[in-house]
Amino acid sequence: MNLRPLILIVAGFFCLTMNGQSRGIYMSSESEVTKLALEKLAAQISFSKHDMEAINKTKTVDSKIILLNIEHDKSWIKKFKLKLEDIKSEGFQIINQDKDTYLVAFDDAGLMYGILELKDQLKLFGEDSKFKEKTENPHFSFRAVKFNLPWSSYRIGESLHLHMKTVKDTVFWEGYLDMMAEQRLNALTLWNLHPFTFMIQPEKFPEATQFSGQEFKDWQAFWRTLFKMAKDRSIETYIVNWNIITSPGLTETHNVANYKDDLEWHYGFTPADTSQVIVDYMRESITQTINEYPNLTGLGVSIGERMKMPMEEAMKWVKNTFVAGMKNANRKVKFIHRAPFKVEPEIAREYIESYTDTEGPIIMEFKFNWSHGHSTPNLAITHGGKVSDQYWNPKPSNYKMAWMMRNEDFIMLNWGNTEFIREHIKVNDFQDITMGYFIGSETYIPAKEYRMRPESNYNWKYAYEKDWEFYQMWGRLMYDPNTSDNYFIQNFKHRYGDAVGESLFRALQLGSEMPLRFSTYYKGTWDFTIYSEGFLNGKQLYRNYKEAEDAFIQIDEMITHETLDPLYLNIDNYNNLKLENKAIGDELVTPLEIAEEMEQNGLLILELCEQIQDKPSRNLDNFNIELNDVKAWANLSLYFADKLMAGIYLDEAVKTKNETKRQKAIGFLKNASKHWLDLVESTQQYQEVSLLHIRSFKFSWEMYYPRVLKDIEIAEAIKF
Incomplete structure (x- = not known):
């Protein structure tokens, strides 16, 4: 089946010719987000601005696909006499009237998901099929991937460091971000020990600079490209690090945080050194990073290892570094705060609920069943071992919860179990307090494919492409837990054939x-x-x-x-x-x-x-x-x-x-x-x-x- 329809530009709109039937695509305005989605749908990107008025000027197409954004196209919605169900941010509705299809969305993100839905329907059900009417809104607003970076990495070892070249390649990220958008994953969280000297040359602390010349320019270009590519796909980006960890230059120059007697903790891990120079350096680095990367959505912090201090002191440190640094920046950013490992929620809540200089609610990340979220859907332990509902009871005022579903349990074999994911969401969605999930690993980076024997035959390049069920099932079900198994079965059939697709899906469900x-x-x-x-x-x-x-x-x-x-x-x-x-x-x-x-x-x-x-x-x-x-x-x-x-x-x-x-x-x-x-x-x-x-x-x-x-x-x- 040919999934690459012929595209003609006629009177300022798309014309798709499929099996002799032509469809025009009309929209009132164009953005990078919708342009990339249309590229997926139409398999061609060279087009001029779409003109909704062209609808009245041409009769060259058999049917039309009309794209409408509620924020911009209210008059057109009224003109077409569309009866809309409630559409929320990132949501969309597909409506058929006569031979025409209307895709209506609340915003660019919803329009992108709607366009990709049309593309999905063409892929799964064929070019001659009529688009299926539906209304979809995201169940969770935060659907994140946890991606540990191989540089300045939390763990050390060949299985992480072998990804260095791949993860710094923007071609890899283009594919990975496309996958995220396709599966409706809308946040990329990037984790390492000390990200700042890979991103900036600290103006007030030049001794902390790690790279210079062309090498630093290459790092700058990498981050700017990555954040821009993510934004163009309606994907938020966050840089998350671990507490009082500084650059080697600052450590050596000021003789601070130079704990070296435990070889298991590689260079860069530090004890609870709260020296003023570290506080000042962290605060300034945070401000400078925000200012130099306008497409970066936010930052995150985890106050665990090497913060052996009373909870109140740890929270003060975060307030004097991260919170102060964000406040001093030229724009507000979003903030991820891992729930402290020590279960003293009354102290942590008091501080976190005093932070008012972030964009939107703070995202409070909780490790579900510690590092092994893929276990029972019942919350048995968090990091530190104890479970307390005091973080969400009573209801927090300025933060919402996001569960961290760590996976350290399957790295080689494909995994996918829709029943588990649905049950997990059902049990752990605390009404309007839970905003979503993180999915990902600390010990596995899904970049360079290094697992397969050289003589094995396979048709993918990157590791995440083999793991497609994991991302598709988690992403789609976080967006809509009511997505039926039939959708996933159809994807198996599309990949492997009608005769084997459903049985393979059932077998994987059981094995997982x-x-x-x-x-x-x-x-x-x-x-x-x-x-x-x-x-x-x-x-x-x-x-x-x-x-x-x-x-x-x-x-x-x-x-x-x-x-x-x-x-x-x-x-x-x-x-x-x-x-x-x-x-x-x-x-x-x-x-x-x-x-x-x-x-x-x-x-x-x-x-x-x-x-x-x-x-x-x-x-x-x-x-x-x-x-x-x-x-x-x-x-x-x-x-x-x-x-x-x-x-x-x-x-x-x-x-x-x-x-x-x-x-x-x-x-x-x-x-x-x-x-x-x-x-x-x-x-x-x-x-x-x-x-x-x-x-x-x-x-x-x-x-x-x-x-x-x-x-x-x-x-x-x-x-x-």
Whole structure:
């Protein structure tokens, strides 16, 4: 099917000829936002200003697409006698009258989303289909990506630094921002330790300057291009950093913040040094950055590491640096404030609610279930471990909440589960207090594609292109949680063919349950405490550089490790209740129930894969990789199921000195080892990769097979 219609410029408007039928596109005014969206729709950008009056002057088209912006085109809306439903900022409505289609939006962003919706309908349903009428408004106003930068990075390691060249390439960003606009993600948050000397030459602190000459001009050009490209797609941009972290030049010149005795915290991390020179430098850098980059939407701050001070002192520091710096700038900007790790909301709220010099409400970011948001949709922990509703009860006066959905749990395999996202939004949307979500990782940058074997065949360039389901499902459902699964199924069919699309979608939905269940059963906190698709806990490698295999979660740890959701029982507690003949409430989730679900999912996934393996498909290279990914999830699900069953029997065997149950446990562990071998087979498309979860070691599923077998040894070594 030809999706690139012929475009003619006739009397100042577009004329699209599709299968012999011509459609004219009319609009009263043109902006960069709508121009780029029309480029996606019409596949050509060279056009003159659209003239709405041309509607009355030409009859050369069979049907018209008329684009109207409520802010500018009220008279035209009245002239066309359009009966509009309520349209909000970033919202749009598609109306069919006779042969013509009217796209009405509240603003440029809504017009862009509406134009991309028309393009989507042409893509999914064909050129001859009539546009489907609909009204869409954003459920959340803030739909953000968390993107950690590889320079001055929070973590260090090859898996981050290998992206340096790619992330500084504006060609990469053009594609990434296009993807964000297509999926209705409207905020790009860029995180690193100390961004300012990559952006400015501090006028009042020249000793802090990090770059000069052409090198600095290149950095300036990069940021200006990036912020302009984002603005042209109605995407906000934020620079977010971590607290009292300064430039090397300032540190060395003034002998401040020079904490160096902990090699795990690389140069640039600092203790709570509140020297006046640091306060002055940060305040001036913030003001200068805002003034020099007019397309930058806002800034953000996180007051965690190296701020070992009372909460009130930390909040004063933010007020004297970030807040004062924003106040002194030549324009107001938006502000992201991470909820402080120490749960003292009464102090934090008092300060934050006193900040009045920002544009719009402050965005208060909360880590949902710490670094592992893709777990239970119930809020069990935040960063620091405690949960308190005092940040939103009573209702805040000048800030709104945005949940941080960190993903440190699946990096290699494609993930997508619409049911989880919808349920998460349903449970955690606190009426008009929640303004949205951040999605993204701290240990994975979706830029350079470094995961695939050199001999693997695939048709994408950048890592985020492989991860398309993650962005599409989160972005579309944040915009409209009522988006049906049929929309996503149609996208699978468009990519891979009608014969395989729906089954592949269903298989991925089932497979994507595995990391959710695992990270709910096995409690993780900070980044390296759990990596679900690898079955790893890298915490023990953080200080002690031993063998990467030491990160593998063995059977004995599976039995006793604490669960994240208090409604989940671990094996130890489950067996204790059974052996004591105590009732297990219906509201509780047992390891037996999880094992049964995982086994059922795994078997059904493999059945679906078998059904579509030889059916006709398009984009065959990518299809085969996605098919292997869902097979990998199936094998992980079956491995998880058998390991849980083995743990149940082994724990009961030890507690009751029952040899029969020990033998059953060994049997389940042997079955589990077979599933792991199948997992290794289904992940042959990937090479060994650097993975921050295990520090300087490489990762592959194959390298952990000896530890899978060690579980059998552990069970066999138990004597009564």
